[in-house]
Amino acid sequence: MSKVQQGLPTLEAGRGAGAVAWLKAHPNIVRAASVIVFFGYWEWAARDMSPLFMTYPSAIFRAAWAITANGELPQAFLASLWPFAIGLFISIVGGIALGVLIAQFWFLEYVLDPFLNALYAIPRVALVPLIILWAGLETTGKVTILVSIAIFPVIINTYAGIKDVRGGLLEIGKAYGATESQIFFKIILPASVPYIMAGVRLAVGLAIIGMVVAEFFTAITGLGGLIVNYSNSFATAKLFVPIIVIGLLGVALTEFVMWIERRLSRWRALERERF
């Protein structure tokens, strides 16, 4: 008898714990439910609010459809893409080149690092008016703003990666009679790839910020320009569309870089797992 009485509460507790464990094991179901509830509540609660200040999911969806169909969104997207691509390319290639140079040549390091440190310390947004003054409102200005924001993590990570190459690895090259350039291309550079890729991933995120900042403050074009125009005309539903597109662009690019990063840095992750 006492056995049953003791057993009953445990059984009930067990059932509850089972449901919790099940939810814990299926995080995507919890996430999906959370998003659905959020959108449902938004749709229901925001319908009666003034469309000047608030909007709701189905209105955003209709707005997205409308500005895609009339060409506004695709045009803005392409207008953003061009300076973005140039700026990101310069940030990556230029950042790696600068990082390599200051890591390899002490003289360049001493010459350049006061300026790099100063630029890094100033919030780059504060430089935007100056950049506009010197580089103008068009593509050159936009690319310059973007690069000034996105290039630093690439420089810093490349530098750190090269400085972190273990003496033991360099000794292998020396012992086997590698030339200076062979040591650089066959040992130092591949050994720093994981660092450099982490820098590139950070640069992608910052480049998107740089793009939007540039479009806010220079010639009002692209996705950032859409945000400014729609907000000035209180087209709140439309305003959400470029914001969402920018978010999706960020997620897609970061995922892409992380995929490359995983492929190139696989040896490092596995090495870490082991030791």
Place this chain on the structure above:
Amino acid sequence: MAGATVLDIAGGRPGADPTSAPPMVAVRNVTKRFRTRARSGEPDVMVALDRVSMDIDEGELVSLLGASGCGKTTLLRILAGLVKHDEGSVVVQGTTVREPRRDLCMVFQNFGLLPWRTVIANVAFPLELDRMGRAEREEVAARYIETVGLKGFERHYPHELSGGMQQRVGIARALTRKPLVLLMDEPFAALDAQTRESLQEDFLRIWKDLRTTVIFVTHSIDEALVMSDRVMIFTPRPGRLRRTIESPFGPDRVDRDVRALPDFARCRQEIRQMLREEPQ
């Protein structure tokens, strides 16, 4: 008195005969000093190697044995051309060693593999530095990978292999250039006892086939006795070559377990005694 020892203190050995071929490696009065900072902050000099001389014949496998800090690694790095010595000379096959040479190849204690390269790319690395074409160097590399018993692991990465297998890769890499002298710095010290013994056996067999000259650093008396034709005993502070001992087991130690021989324990005891001798 001399008859009481099993070990033959080298001197009258055939290699020292003036009519025979010149030695493969000739080390003459090599001295190496390091500047160190003493506790007072005053710069101080420590003598890592004090007038070390030795001759090593072609095809010989010689061990450098001694306690930690007696300059074994320093001597090996001087032989490899990685470190400059202060006095004396190092000549390998008639040419003075001044910088790393293609015909002197190193095997490292911590294996020294490039972790982002597969086994075959690691083994082919020296040939890649020599600008040999890809197909050709991979063919050579594959051959030596088979020699060290790693056939089938060509496309694996170092971290996918055990320590013993990684050092086999290190040995294969050193062999690809067909070196005159193989320099090995405690190559098996990082391995567990069983793996170490199987690598010792396999390496002796490879050495017997290839007949390369080998200089082998170790601080294990057993390993020195199992592996080498001659054992050179070093003592520290300053690093000096104390004694050179002929192996009592000769070339037929390969493929045989010399550890089981009655002489083995006595040799080991005598060497231990020598290592303990106070430097005069």
